[in-house]
Amino acid sequence: MKKLCLLVFLSSLLAAGQNAPPPPAPAFTASELKAFTSLGPIDTHTHIFVTDAEFIGMIRRLNLHTVDICLDDDTDPYLKDLPREIADAKRYVAASQGHSVLATSFNPFLYRDSGFDSSANQQINRDFDQGAVAVKIWKNIGMEIKRPDGSYLMPDDPVFEPIYQDIAAHNKTLIAHLAEPDSCWKPLTPAAPDYSYYVHHPQWHMYGKAGAPSKAAILGARDRILAENPHLRVVGAHLGSMESDFNQLAQHLDRYPNFAVDLAARMPYIIMLPRDQAIAFIRKYQDRLIYATDLEFMPGADTGKTIAQWQSEYARDWKFLATSDLVGYRAKTYRGLNLPQPVLYKLYHANAVHWFPGILKTMEPSAN
Numbered sequence: 001m002k003k004l005c006l007l008v009f010l011s012s013l014l015a016a017g018q019n020a021p022p023p024p025a026p027a028f029t030a031s032e033l034k035a036f037t038s039l040g041p042i043d044t045h046t047h048i049f050v051t052d053a054e055f056i057g058m059i060r061r062l063n064l065h066t067v068d069i070c071l072d073d074d075t076d077p078y079l080k081d082l083p084r085e086i087a088d089a090k091r092y093v094a095a096s097q098g099h100s101v102l103a104t105s106f107n108p109f110l111y112r113d114s115g116f117d118s119s120a121n122q123q124i125n126r127d128f129d130q131g132a133v134a135v136k137i138w139k140n141i142g143m144e145i146k147r148p149d150g151s152y153l154m155p156d157d158p159v160f161e162p163i164y165q166d167i168a169a170h171n172k173t174l175i176a177h178l179a180e181p182d183s184c185w186k187p188l189t190p191a192a193p194d195y196s197y198y199v200h201h202p203q204w205h206m207y208g209k210a211g212a213p214s215k216a217a218i219l220g221a222r223d224r225i226l227a228e229n230p231h232l233r234v235v236g237a238h239l240g241s242m243e244s245d246f247n248q249l250a251q252h253l254d255r256y257p258n259f260a261v262d263l264a265a266r267m268p269y270i271i272m273l274p275r276d277q278a279i280a281f282i283r284k285y286q287d288r289l290i291y292a293t294d295l296e297f298m299p300g301a302d303t304g305k306t307i308a309q310w311q312s313e314y315a316r317d318w319k320f321l322a323t324s325d326l327v328g329y330r331a332k333t334y335r336g337l338n339l340p341q342p343v344l345y346k347l348y349h350a351n352a353v354h355w356f357p358g359i360l361k362t363m364e365p366s367a368n
Contacts, residue, residue, distance in 0.1 A: 027315050032319070035318075043066045043067070046067065046292075046296065047071075048100065049297065050297045050301065051088075056097070067352075068093055068100045069136050071105050071138045072105055072106070086104060101131055103135065104136070106120040106135070121162065124167070133172060134174065135175065136175045139177050141153060152213050177241075181238075181241065183195070184215070226256040226258060230257075234260075235261065235355055236262070238261075246273070262290045265293065275334070286343045286346050289347055
């Protein structure tokens with residue numbers, strides 16, 4: 001597969017898109033909903049911190065199962081309180097009646113504290129004992145937290161190694177959201193798929209920040225974790241932050257057998273690929289790609305709007321992956337991939353089961 005950088009496939013948008021106006025926001029047809037629910041679909045990248053009966057009813061109607069991910073974000077008023085966040089996630093998981101499991105996290109800002117690794121492992125292991133299947137590390141490692149000398153704390157810093165070893169020893173999974181799309185390190189442009197995000201979250205736009213590590217440096221640190229911990233199962237969030245270069249992603253999947261990636265919040269990059277290349281890539285790496293969305297339900301959010309957003313995104317993704325219908329994105333339309341049923345089953349169910357051991361202890365794929 002020839003190298004696909006962001007500029008290349010953005011330049012192909014006109015050719016890939018159809019001239020017809022995009023269809024309205026998608027909704028499942030009755031037959032699509034039946035096909036979707038029959039897979040026992042699992043979304044391995046969500047953030048749910050509200051326990052709401054109407055929302056849980058939607059989850060049950062879709063026969064959907066989720067991994068509810070926690071993270072420590074000091075720039076967010078809610079997410080900077082990790083203990084409360086984990087408690088809220090556990091409350092939702094308990095109320096979901098087997099439709100969700102926890103992915104916990106730890107506070108990386110405490111990395112200089114005496115006994116940091118021991119304390120982090122104790123907290124993580126308590127969550128494992130209560131059913132957590134994974135641990136999340138986030139982009140603030142590599143992109144925000146600094147060492148006393150002003151250099152950025154990187155994910156392969158020795159301070160984290162005992163935590164990685166403990167995760168592997170418990171046969172759990174590390175979810176790694178490290179680095180960001182290429183546009184994070186470039187001047188903002190409306191042409192970039194991630195433009196809106198950095199407009200609303202300028203603290204994560206790295207362009208022009210003095211001393212900031214390059215994207216390559218952060219991903220290189222992640223690769224050293226993969227190489228030095230061959231028994232550590234790592235799922236790279238958001239296509240492993242290699243969404244703009246599928247050739248690079250393929251090379252990593254070939255090189256590291258302990259590495260898989262989720263599709264969370266990166267479906268537009270797949271939608272905009274030339275259709276034959278998207279199909280070929282997914283079929284070749286069908287065992288290493290895990291369906292996920294990055295959808296969230298945060299405190300204070302409107303339940304009705306949240307449910308509508310979730311249902312719309314699942315319907316859009318299903319139409320694109322499972323049918324040959326036209327799917328709209330950015331005022332253009334793209335032909336769905338119409339992937340074979342065995343591939344869809346891997347993307348939506350089997351790969352989550354394989355890469356997150358223990359996930360089915362509470363997630364039984366039965367419609368109820």
